[in-house]
Amino acid sequence: xxxxxxxxxxxxxxxxxxxxxxxxxxxxxxxxxxxxxxxxxxxxxxxxxxxxxxxxxxxxxxxxxxxxxxxxxxxxxxxxxxxxxxxxxxxxxxxxxxxxxxxxxxxxxxxxxxxxxxxxxxxxxxxxxxxxxxxxxxxxxxxxxxxxxxxxxxxxxxxxxxxxxxxxxxxxxxxxxxxxxxxxxxxxxxxxxxxxxxxxxxxxxxxxxxxxxxxxxxxxxxxxxxxxxxxxxxxxxxxxxxxxxxxxxxxxxxxxxxxxxxxxxx
Numbered sequence: 001x002x003x004x005x006x007x008x009x010x011x012x013x014x015x016x017x018x019x020x021x022x023x024x025x026x027x028x029x030x031x032x033x034x035x036x037x038x039x040x041x042x043x044x045x046x047x048x049x050x051x052x053x054x055x056x057x058x059x060x061x062x063x064x065x066x067x068x069x070x071x072x073x074x075x076x077x078x079x080x081x082x083x084x085x086x087x088x089x090x091x092x093x094x095x096x097x098x099x100x101x102x103x104x105x106x107x108x109x110x111x112x113x114x115x116x117x118x119x120x121x122x123x124x125x126x127x128x129x130x131x132x133x134x135x136x137x138x139x140x141x142x143x144x145x146x147x148x149x150x151x152x153x154x155x156x157x158x159x160x161x162x163x164x165x166x167x168x169x170x171x172x173x174x175x176x177x178x179x180x181x182x183x184x185x186x187x188x189x190x191x192x193x194x195x196x197x198x199x200x201x202x203x204x205x206x207x208x209x210x211x212x213x214x215x216x217x218x219x220x221x222x223x224x225x226x227x228x229x230x231x232x233x234x235x236x237x238x239x240x241x242x243x244x245x246x247x248x249x250x251x252x253x254x255x256x257x258x259x260x261x262x263x264x265x266x
Contacts, residue, residue: 041100045071053100056108057082061116064199064220066247073223073234079104085114123194125202125219126161133162135264136205136214141175141243147208153181156217158192159203159262165189167238170226174244175237175255176215177223183231193219201254203262206238215240216258 041049050071057063063078076098083096086107094103107113134157148154153166156178165188167178180186193200197220204217221234239255260266 038102041071041105043071043073043076043098050075053079053105053108060108060113061118066245068247077222081116082108085116087114123196123198124200125158125192125194128160132159132264133157134159134205134212136212136262138241138259138263138265139211139213141240144176144208144213144240145172147211148176154178155207156189157205157207157212159205161192163188163192165192167236168227170224170235172237174246174249175239176243177235178217178238179221179225179227179235180230180232181227183229186231189219189232189236197221201258203258204238205262206240213240214259214262216255216262218255 041053046069048069051067051069053071054063054065054067054069054075057075057078058065058067060082062082063075065074079100080096080098083094083098083104086094086104088094088103094107100108148169150169150171153168155164156167157164165185166181167185167189168181170177170179180189190196192202199218199220201216201218204215206213206215216239218237221232221236223234225232225234237255239252239259241256241259243252243255243259244250245252245255
């Protein structure tokens with residue numbers, strides 16, 4: 001009996017000692033409190049969780065932009081494309097509504113996730129053959145912005161091929177956001193980019209009054225759509241010298257290279 005009592009006392013003291021000297025539970029850091037906790041991630045949400053989602057979507061081939069930490073239109077559309085390829089544990093398609101809840105988050109980081117299909121070919125428009133028909137001047141974005149009028153159309157000349165089409169300036173902070181004016185303009189825009197919307201960037205010249213300005217145009221519409229009945233869902237980004245991106249107002253070196261090419265400075 002004495003032996004049993006001694007054993008219990010020793011075990012009790014060992015337990016108390018372990019509790020007394022255990023590391024205290026740390027307070028959650030801002031990063032930890034921002035981590036996914038089961039809430040629905042939808043349009044307008046910002047934070048580290050969104051960055052993680054964007055990074056994973058990009059890794060899987062659904063998201064082709066730099067992570068911004070902001071769940072906006074491009075991330076919503078990438079999420080839909082991801083969801084359309086996934087099935088649940090019973091082999092049934094999951095809902096593709098562009099929001100990330102527990103089910104989508106689990107699949108996104110699971111070993112059985114379905115990656116985006118790899119295109120059989122990557123469309124790319126014709127490149128320059130011979131001399132360019134037109135080159136533009138390098139003009140700082142701050143100066144260009146003062147010349148542009150929201151809602152007005154401007155002639156875009158593709159540096160590589162010389163084809164022209166009209167695009168409407170709809171706004172923008174670090175760079176211009178533009179949409180094709182008509183369905184006919186969109187058809188020419190698509191031809192310049194190889195026949196379909198894609199994420200390549202092309203050197204162009206923008207006619208603004210008496211100025212021919214070197215710029216770089218993106219081939220993938222996204223975000224807000226302002227111009228109706230033009231066969232283009234969203235706007236395209238148009239960069240000028242010193243334009244910056246949506247990502248922490250950093251420059252885009254690919255766009256900048258195309259701007260210099262449009263100015264004849266290869």
